[in-house]
Amino acid sequence: MPGLTHALLAQRGHLLLWVPVCLGVGIGVYFSLPAEPSAVHWLVLALAAACAAALASHAGEAAAPLVWALVLVAVGVALGGWRSHQVSAPVLGFRYYGPVEGRIVAIDRSASDAVRLTLDRVRLDRVSPARRPERVRVSLHGDQRWLTPAPGQRIAMTAHLGPPNGPVEPGGFDFQRHAWFDRLGAVGYTRTPALLLAPANPDDLTLRLFVWRMALAQAIRDRVAGQPGAVAAAILTGDRSAINGTVTETLRAANTSHLLAISGLHMGLLTGTVFTALRFLIALWPWLALRAPAKKIAAAGALGAGAGYLLLSGGSVSTERAFVMVAVMLSAVLLERRAISLRAVALAAILVLLRRPEELMGPGFQMSFAATTALVAVFEGVRHRREAQARARSIAGLAPPRRWPRGTGWIAGTILSSLVAGLATAPFAAAQFNRVADYGLIANLASVPVMGALVMPAGVLAAVLAPLGLAEIGLAPMAWGLRWILWVAQQVSGLDGAVSTVAAPGPWVMPVLSLSALFLMLWQGHGRWGGVAGIALAALLWTQSERPLLLIADDGALAGILTAEGRALTKARGSSFAAGIWLENDGDPTAQAQAAARAGWTGPPEDRRAVVAGLPVRVMSGRGQAARLGGRCGPGLLVTSVEITPPPAGPCRLLDPPARRATGALAVDGQGRLITARAQQGARPWVP
Known part of the structure; x- marks a missing residue:
């Protein structure tokens, strides 16, 4: 194929541009694997990469870059695996309520605008060092007048902690993976006052820089009043803890x-x-x-x-x-x-x-x-x-040509x-x-x-x-x-109309779009315009992306079905984080209360029922769930907020807390198939 050979030879002198692309493809492959590779898999990958590298020296001038591209993809897979095991740290495996001690190493704000502290050198009551998280993150609620957080302080509080949550829907943002690479082994909150145990005593360079940075940020805010001072501190020192939620949302809506x-x-x-x-x-x-x-x-x-x-x-x-x-x-x-x-x-x-x-x-x-x-x-x-x-x-x-005015x-x-x-x-x-x-x-x-x-x-x-x-x-x-x-x-x-919402794309849209855009910018020769066709294909795939007909939160407290009006939720309050993410991914700017008022569910709030793609769904909450069942259930999905012991007799699939701990959030697609977040995540180090 002389045409292809000529096109490949035209890339000489520009091959460095493709190195990060190939590494990125390999890293993306690693994170999309359904299970963590075993030692045998890594050995086979290393041998295959070594053989390919050896063959590259005997390949023709046009073919050699293609062989090296495969080697770089293998290197990218290995980079992902190496980093995943390098950051390995204990993750709390249960819900914890009790004393928490630790040293402040980061200060920021949560989505609810509460001050949030990241602690290291953590101590938890009756938790052995082998199971103790390396870092925990706690949001401060309630009356916290007794503590002015500062880097390096050792503090104590009574807090609710739990392992990082999985995706709020199958295929969604994986906070467990994000927390794994931050070595964040538990997250939670406290409503009781946090108390100072020991003043700041920074004993390493990173913490000393943090202390200096926070002092500088405070000095800037003392000299520039209001939110401009908070933004100035963020720009110069990276400390965004004083920027309120209103300003953050305003800048986001203006794309600034x-x-x-x-x-x-x-x-x-x-x-x-x-x-x-x-x-x-x-x-x-x-x-x-x-x-x-x-x-x-x-x-x-x-x-x-x-x-x-x-x-x-x-x-x-x-x-x-x-x-x-x-x-x-x-x-x-x-x-x-x-x-x-x-x-x-x-x-x-x-x-x-x-x-x-x-x-x-x-x-x-x-x-x-x-x-x-x-x-x-x-x-x-x-x-x-x-x-x-x-x-x-x-x-x-x-x-x-004539110069334009200065x-x-x-x-x-x-x-x-x-x-x-x-x-x-x-x-x-x-x-x-x-x-x-x-x-x-x-x-x-x-x-x-x-x-x-x-x-x-x-x-x-x-x-x-x-x-x-x-x-x-x-x-x-x-x-x-x-x-x-x-x-x-x-x-x-x-x-008016400052912000438009769009539905979340399918899993292949962004990879196709990214690689097509890179091909358009990096390829040498007229063949680069093939990238435009790839971008158009990605746009078409995005318009054809389908949202799940049914979504069930991992705690069973919320469910939503897709109707002609939009997603109808089972309740107007509570589980607001999951509700907000679902509606955002639907491209629906509706508030949770309005979504809960939509037609779609029948029955009282504590016993909601619907039929999704021919599959009956029943969502129960509140007290007396076992009594209302009477020991039996019909065909379809039965979602309960409490464990039902013994399980009801009948053809239903029971999704009570023990079952959902194994599945995470759930969805039903247009073909009536049940999809779980755990299955989408795969058997990876960051997945419990």
């Missing part, structure tokens, strides 16, 4: 919530500001400017500033990812290579996947690299087109970058959060330039002047910019 997370935008703006400032200062000294490599000195200084920002902000995963990307680009400047290129993005992705392969499954990695890859690919395409046009005009003896290039670049980044991240945001900010482009066009031209430079100035006690000189203009950004978010989020 990415301005809160320390990510590639912030790291790029910070290092760009430092790089430009250092080059400007060197240029002011002619003797130094003529003798020193100003560009390399500025790049080294910006790299140091980025590393300091990484440490100051707590070294979160998103910040690490941003620093790796910036470090690769600045290192390219030091080595006199093109700083912003798809090679730099590929190297950054490789480093992130080697260090934290589980990041591939998270929205942060997907949206960050989707935006960066698309931006670099588009702007490289624009640059190549301009160079080609300039060469053609030069050969034809034509004069250079400043129009910057405006056009801002509009184009916002449009490209928004289009690149929109499918991932819709798939992960089931919502699309319809006016997000407007909000970003009004906010991102202010962030780049005012907020981040002012933040750098504040950091430089802080040792002199003059931080307010930088914080004041920073606050002006943040007030503008919050005002824009409030206005845009308040527009």
Whole structure:
């Protein structure tokens, strides 16, 4: 096939771009396996990869990259398995209520806006060290006036703890997997006061940096009042604990919530500001400017500033990812290579996947690299087109094209970058959060330039002047910019139709979409346009995705059936987290109370009945369930909130608490098949 051989040979010089793609495919394969590979499986994989690597040297020039691609996929599978076993830690296997002691290592807020503490060096009453979780996370409710949480404090409380919950529906977000890689072995809450046992005594560098970071965040909030101060602290230190839920939701509805997370935008703006400032200062000294490599000195200084920002902000995963990307680009400047290129993005992705392969499954990695890859690919395409046009005009003896007025290039670049980044991240945001900010482009066009031209430079100035006690000189203009950004978010989020909801895609949609978009951007030659067909196929698959006809929560307290009006729930209050996720995944913005008022269920609230795809379903709650059954049940599913002993006689399938502990959440699809969350998760280390 000479055509295929020619197409493969055309990729020479661009093969590095495909290394993270192949690694990502392998990591994705590992996380989609139905069971954890055994030692025999790993041995077979290693032998197969070794044989393929040996064969690659004897394959033709066109075929060798295909063989190496298979080797890299195998390496990706191995990376996922290695990381999974590296982070292994005990997970609490039962519901616990009693004394909890631990050291505060993280402070944030829960979805209900409660202060939430992550503790290590945990002690639980009558739990042996071998079964004791390495970390637990507790939300503080009730009167907590006796404690002002600070990093390094050792505290005690009486709390309800349990193992991390599984997906709220089969195939949904797997919090158990997320907690496993965070070494989070238990989660819970307390309604009694948390008490201080010992003051902060940071005995390691990470905790000392955390103490310093929280002190700095508080100092910023003391100087900048209100939510602008909370946002300033989040941008400069990564501490988002003072941002209230209203502001978070407003920014999310305007598609500007990415301005809160320390990510590639912030790291790029910070290092760009430092790089430009250092080059400007060197240029002011002619003797130094003529003798020193100003560009390399500025790049080294910006790299140091980025590393300091990484440490100051707590070294979160998103910040690490941003620093790796910036470090690769600045290192390219030091080595006199093109700083912003798809090679730099590929190297950054490789480093992130080697260090934290589980990041591939998270929205942060997907949206960050989707935006960066698309931006670099588009702007490289624009640059190549301009160079080609300039060469053609030069050969034809034509004069250079007329220049646009000064400043129009910057405006056009801002509009184009916002449009490209928004289009690149929109499918991932819709798939992960089931919502699309319809006016997000407007909000970003009004906010991102202010962030780049005012907020981040002012933040750098504040950091430089802080040792002199003059931080307010930088914080004041920073606050002006943040007030503008919050005002824009409030206005845009308040527009009619500001947010549209979409149904969750099927399991194949995002892999097909991602690989097709990468093929479109990375493949060399006209064959790249085949990626457009793949994107269209993914869009078609998304429109054909079907939601389950019946959903049952893992605790049996809530069930919902899909009707012509939308999902009808069994109750208007309680189990609000599961209800919200179900409705979001349906693309239904209805509140739980309204969904519970829909027709679909019959019978009183404590004994709801329906027929789903020909399958009778009965959901019972409250007291006296066994008495109401009378020892017998009819055909179909019987869901009870308490254990029924002895089980009722009859052809029903009983889904009481012991049964649901083995199944997790349940669903019934359009063909009447019963699907369990446990079956979808598979037999993996993070699944009980």
